[in-house]
Amino acid sequence: MVDAVLFELLHTEMVAELWAPDSDLDPGPGVSAGRGGRGQRTSLQVLEGVGFRVGQALGERLPREMLAFREELDVLKFLCKDLWGAVFQKQMDSLRTNHQGTYILQDSSFPLLVHVGSGLQYLEEAPKFLAFTCGLLRGTLSTLGIKSLVSASVAALPACKFQVVIERS
Amino acid sequence: MSRQANRGTESKKMSSELFTLTYGALVTQLCKDYENDEDVNKQLDKILCSHFLPRGYNIGVRLIEDFLARSNVGKCHDFRETADVIAKVAFKMYLGITPSITNWSPAGDEFSLILENNPLVDFVELPDNHSSLIYSNLLCGVLRGALEMVQMAVEAKFVQDTLKGDGVTEIRMRFIRRIEDNLPVGEE
Numbered sequence: 221m222v223d224a225v226l227f228e229l230l231h232t233e234m235v236a237e238l239w240a241p242d243s244d245l246d247p248g249p250g251v252s253a254g255r256g257g258r259g260q261r262t263s264l265q266v267l268e269g270v271g272f273r274v275g276q277a278l279g280e281r282l283p284r285e286m287l288a289f290r291e292e293l294d295v296l297k298f299l300c301k302d303l304w305g306a307v308f309q310k311q312m313d314s315l316r317t318n319h320q321g322t323y324i325l326q327d328s329s330f331p332l333l334v335h336v337g338s339g340l341q342y343l344e345e346a347p348k349f350l351a352f353t354c355g356l357l358r359g360t361l362s363t364l365g366i367k368s369l370v371s372a373s374v375a376a377l378p379a380c381k382f383q384v385v386i387e388r389s
Numbered sequence: 390m391s392r393q394a395n396r397g398t399e400s401k402k403m404s405s406e407l408f409t410l411t412y413g414a415l416v417t418q419l420c421k422d423y424e425n426d427e428d429v430n431k432q433l434d435k436i437l438c439s440h441f442l443p444r445g446y447n448i449g450v451r452l453i454e455d456f457l458a459r460s461n462v463g464k465c466h467d468f469r470e471t472a473d474v475i476a477k478v479a480f481k482m483y484l485g486i487t488p489s490i491t492n493w494s495p496a497g498d499e500f501s502l503i504l505e506n507n508p509l510v511d512f513v514e515l516p517d518n519h520s521s522l523i524y525s526n527l528l529c530g531v532l533r534g535a536l537e538m539v540q541m542a543v544e545a546k547f548v549q550d551t552l553k554g555d556g557v558t559e560i561r562m563r564f565i566r567r568i569e570d571n572l573p574v575g576e577e
Contacts, residue, residue: 221401221485222408225455226448230408233444234415238422266422270414277410278403286399306403352411 224309231332235348238270239263267351268358275359278303287364292386295364296323299384303360307353308332321386325357326379333378346374350382357382405485409509412527438526445530446537453535456482468564469493471541472500475532475562488560498564506551507558525550532562540568 261269279287289295300312304327314326332349336342350372358370367387374380419437456462460478465471476488480502488502509528525547532545542565549555 221405223483223485224404224407225452226483227408227411229448229451230411230415233447234411236447237415237440237444238418266418270411270418273414273417274407274410277414278406281406282399282403302400303403306400307407309404 227307228331228335231349231352232335234270234352235267238266239348264347264351267348268355271352271355271357272359272362273355274352275356275361276363277359278306278356279360279363282363289364292321292366293317295361295366296325296384299357299360300325303357307356321388323384323386325382325384327382328379330378330380333374333380336377338377340376342377343374346377346380347372350374350380354382357384412509441526442530442533445527446534447530448527449531449534449536450538452483452531453538456535457539465539468497468500471536472502472562476502479535492561500562501548502560502562504558504560529560532560537568542566542568 287298289298296315296317300315304310304312308327308331310327310331312325313328314324316324316326330350330353332353333346336345336349354370354372358368361368361370361384367389369385369387370382372380372382416437419440423436456479460474460482462474462478465474472490476490481487486504488504490500491503492501493499507525529545529547533543536543544561544563544565546561547558548561549557549559551558
């Protein structure tokens with residue numbers, strides 16, 4: 221069983237790794253310097269994409285009977301309790317919804333922001349520490365057959381809100 | 390009743406898989422980042438290795454604080470004690486496995502950790518064409534970074550790897566020297 225602290229430490233390194241432009245690569249004139257596989261995607265989108273893949277993989281590995289949800293709200297509760305519990309060893313502090321497909325998930329002390337700082341000082345750093353988790357939520361939802369848009373906002377570290385908007389076809 | 394019990398087990402399993410899945414996804418992303426760059430592609434393994442060693446080092450430097458706070462392990466008096474702590478306490482605490490310690494050098498400055506498999510890649514698919522060296526480097530970096538914070542300069546490297554078809558995974562640990570003044574290795 222892999223200890224939870226390893227994920228947190230890996231996440232920090234992952235943000236640094238996928239964020240920094242690759243200054244030590246210099247393949248020569250006429251050749252694009254690295255990161256070519258990203259196309260037009262921003263670093264935030266790349267991090268979100270990695271989180272998405274992990275969320276999908278996590279979802280795929282859960283037994284089917286555990287995922288037999290009766291309604292959409294049950295799925296969100298699962299994210300707030302079970303997924304958050306597994307990933308961050310705590311539950312989401314609150315879940316609100318307009319009952320029309322938008323959900324706000326609030327964490328008053330998001331573990332991946334705790335080491336970044338508190339209050340307003342590193343506010344502009346916050347998004348890079350939230351992108352992976354947004355993708356994680358979106359990826360898990362996608363395995364459950366739910367298409368969504370997930371974004372996060374921070375008013376003051378380390379509290380944050382995740383907004384999940386279910387896309388109805 | 391049983392659904393509740395299932396949830397607990399599944400939660401633990403998810404938690405355990407999260408690290409290895411994230412690691413796998415990170416490697417995959419890095420491979421993608423460079424796949425269109427022809428010159429880089431030939432050196433991709435080397436480049437990715439060079440990325441993961443310092444990342445692992447950074448993780449190790451912080452992990453040791455967590456370890457010392459949670460394990461109540463006292464100061465190690467020699468490399469043999471260190472080996473025991475690494476295998477029986479640290480690996481157990483963080484990866485849930487206890488490697489065996491073998492192949493001590495006559496001088497007592499080198500030993501091997503034998504793991505039945507590579508703990509980082511239990512169920513992760515390696516991107517095509519890329520060696521497992523990438524995965525190995527993170528763990529070696531962690532060991533090096535953590536030990537440096539307790540005043541030990543060591544070298545850690547994989548000499549056998551189940552991912553490469555070897556029967557076991559073997560990490561060779563070599564004691565270089567004690568670090569006296571809290572300065573990073575190489576700065577004197």
